[in-house]
Amino acid sequence: MAGDTDIPRNPRSGEPRQDAFAAEPLDCAAIMQSAGEAAYEWRMDTDSLTWGAGAAALLDLRDTASITTGRGFANLLDPGNARTRFDAIVHSAGADQGAGVPYQVQYALRSGPRSPKLWIEDTGRWFAGADGKPHLAHGVIRVINDRHEREQRLAFLSRFDALTGEINRWHLTEQLAHVLQEAAQAQTSCGFLLVAVDNLGRVNEAYGYDVADEVISVIAKRLRSRTRAIDTLGRFSGNKFGIILTNCAPEEIGAAAERFLAIMRDDVVMTTAGPVSVTGTIGGVTVPRHAANIEEVLARAQETLDRAKEKRPGSFLAYRPNPEREAQRRANIRATDKIVTALNERRILLAYEPVVDAQTRDLVFHECLLRIRRVDGSLVPAREIVPVAERLGLARLLDQRVLELAIAEMAAHPQLHASLNVSASSTMDPDWWSRLEALLRLYDTVATRLIVEITETTAIHDIDNARGFVRRVKDFGARIAIDDFGAGYTSFRNLRQLGVDMIKIDGAFVQNLTRSEDDRTFVRTMLDLARGLKLKTVAEWVQDEQSAAILAAWGCDYLQGEHIGLARLDWYGTRHDKSASRPDQARA
Structure with missing residues (x-):
């Protein structure tokens, strides 16, 4: 290349010297x-x-x-x-x-x-x-x-709510802890109000989130206009504000709450979409009289607000100690610990209750019933577990375990046909669905022998979701039954839309069949309705032969209950074993 001869080179190798391309000094x-x-x-x-x-x-x-x-x-x-x-x-x-x-x-x-x-x-x-x-x-x-x-923006957002400019929940809680400590030391009283803007979800649906934000912003300004200089206002969550009433006697808290309620409801909120009318509901706690720490203040304020909404939206309710409620809360904590421990220690068991043909009394399938084995070996029946688990949000965990146990047993015994109950929370739980799909793919002969039961109240709570649940279960090859049928008074139209295979008549109508004319009329009507829809029927809680004969004569397909056979921890045979109903049989 032109100019190469001007580049200083190493005399031995002929290569350019390392310093030939040295840069100019840095400026x-x-x-x-x-x-x-x-x-x-x-x-x-x-x-x-x-x-x-x-x-x-x-x-x-x-x-x-x-x-x-x-x-x-x-x-x-x-x-x-x-x-x-x-x-x-x-x-x-x-x-x-x-x-x-x-x-x-x-x-x-x-x-x-x-x-x-x-x-x-x-x-x-x-x-x-x-x-x-x-x-x-x-x-x-x-x-x-x-x-x-x-950095200033981040610092602001760490302490203040971007929409309203008021302090956020974290800083509000920090301030509440400080006020609580001062009140305890000075032996004075203060209050904490949890203020909820009612029906904000409807505002979102009707006008959009931007208008709902405008409402929240205006309400914050109104609440601020009614707070004293020594009080603290903060945004607690989406539609809730917290107000710390410093140096406020118990009898003054109600008057303060009414001022806040009035400023929220008396004038409409002018928004870009037009005037919007809103109200508020308030739950209040006197501290430290009724709450000794932050956790108690917030929990009791939320609990009181929830009760105020249930009792009369748009009102104020003050927290009052309730020994029964506190005892129930402690019992809930103990129950939660027992259920979770039983799950972790694999002490969840299944008991099998037979369901027989009403005419021949031959065994058709078993219903899998939940049991928990206590540490001492005794058993806790489902009626003592399920309501508590549903109330505490643990039902879906139990449902998953029952599903695993039932399908494993059915896979091990090809002659076993079984049904299992699913709580309302599990019908929309993706974990339950993914577990069901995985197990049925693993054991491909089980689906046609499986019946999944959902309660009637679950079905009528959301017909569209229930119909989707039924369709998905049937797509796997299993069948669907509505349990406790009659308790929720499902309409003919809804029952037809659901597309289930079987209804189980609520035992509350069956157990007094021989003594109650109303129950006989009701059960017979349901059986006729099911026959018209070509649905199989199961009568639960059959307790005597006279009831069993009446049901068979009316065309009921299957019978279940104490007269038919008690639930046992083992399942038995391809035909019903009448000895299961003997008093000397171990009841699970």
């Missing part, structure tokens, strides 16, 4: 200026301040003549600065051991009285003189307006 001042930085040196004994290139432009000054001393530079400092370069150096806790002491500080400058703030990050190192005190400092400054704005 550090130009690089710093390009990066938006400026260097300085401050001799503190003479107060002389020397600046590198680009400092004037960086600081929006005509030149650096006014900042050639530390005192001159101090004239640009904004009065609101909490800390400056001088503070970082002179008040440093470090000592110079010969290599200097690093510092970094942020502060604001103003190049003129009406000039905007320039936020500066000042990073440097100071060196001590003979007396050990700061003598010389040098460093670099840069403008960090954008970064400072982001």
Whole structure:
């Protein structure tokens, strides 16, 4: 190539020497200026301040003549600065051991009285003189307006709600802890109100989320207008505000709550979509009389608010101690621990109750019933477990375990046909569905022998969801039964839409069949309805032969109950074993 002969080369190898392409010396001042930085040196004994290139432009000054001393530079400092370069150096806790002491500080400058703030990050190192005190400092400054704005925004959001400008839940709780501590020490009283904007979900649906946000913002301003200077208002959650009433006697809390309710309901909220009318509901707690710590304050305020909504929306309700409620709460805690422990220790069992043909009394299938084995070996029946588990949100965990046990047993015994109950929470639980699909794929002969039972109340609560549940189960090849049929009074139309295979008549109508004309009429009507829809029927709680004969004569397909056979921890045979109903059989 042209010019190659001008490149210095190694005489032995003929290759270019390593220093042949050596770069020109770096222009550090130009690089710093390009990066938006400026260097300085401050001799503190003479107060002389020397600046590198680009400092004037960086600081929006005509030149650096006014900042050639530390005192001159101090004239640009904004009065609101909490800390400056001088503070970082002179008040440093470090000592110079010969290599200097690093510092970094942020502060604001103003190049003129009406000039905007320039936020500066000042990073440097100071060196001590003979007396050990700061003598010389040098460093670099840069403008960090954008970064400072982001940091301030994040700091604001960590303590305040972006929509309303009021403190957020975390900071409200922090303030509540402080007020609670002061009240306990001074032996005074204060209050905490949990304020909910009623029916905000309907506002979302009718007008959109933007309008709902406008409503929340206006309500916050109204609540703020009715709080005293010593009180604290904060946004607790989506539609809820918390108000700390400092130094407030118990009898004054109700009056304060009524002021807040009035300001919420008396005037409509003007929004971009037009006027919106809203009301509020309030639950209040007197502290420390009725709550000794933050957890109790928040729990009791929420509990009282929930009861106020149930009793009369748009009203105020004050917390009152209730020994029965507290006892129930403690019982719930114990029950939760027992159920979770039983799950973890694999003490969940199945009992099998036979269902027989009403005409021949031959065994058709077994219903799998939940049992928990106590540590002492005794058994807890389903009627003592399921209601508690559903109330505490543990039913879906039990459902998954029952599903696993039932399908495993059916896979091990190809002649076993069985049904199992599913709670309302599990019908929409993706974990239950994924477990069902996985097990039926693993044991592909089980589905046609499986019946899944859902209660009638679950079915009529949301017909569309129930219909989807039925369809998905039947797509796997299993059948669907409605349990406790008659308790929810499902309409003919809904029953037809569901597409189930079987109904199980609620035992409450069957157990008194021989003594109640109303029950006989009701059961016979249901059997006729099912026959018209070509659905199989099971009568539950059959307790005597006379009832069994009546049901068979009316065309009931299957019978279940104490007269037919008790639930046992083992399943038995392909035909019904009548000995199961003998008193000497172990009842599970």
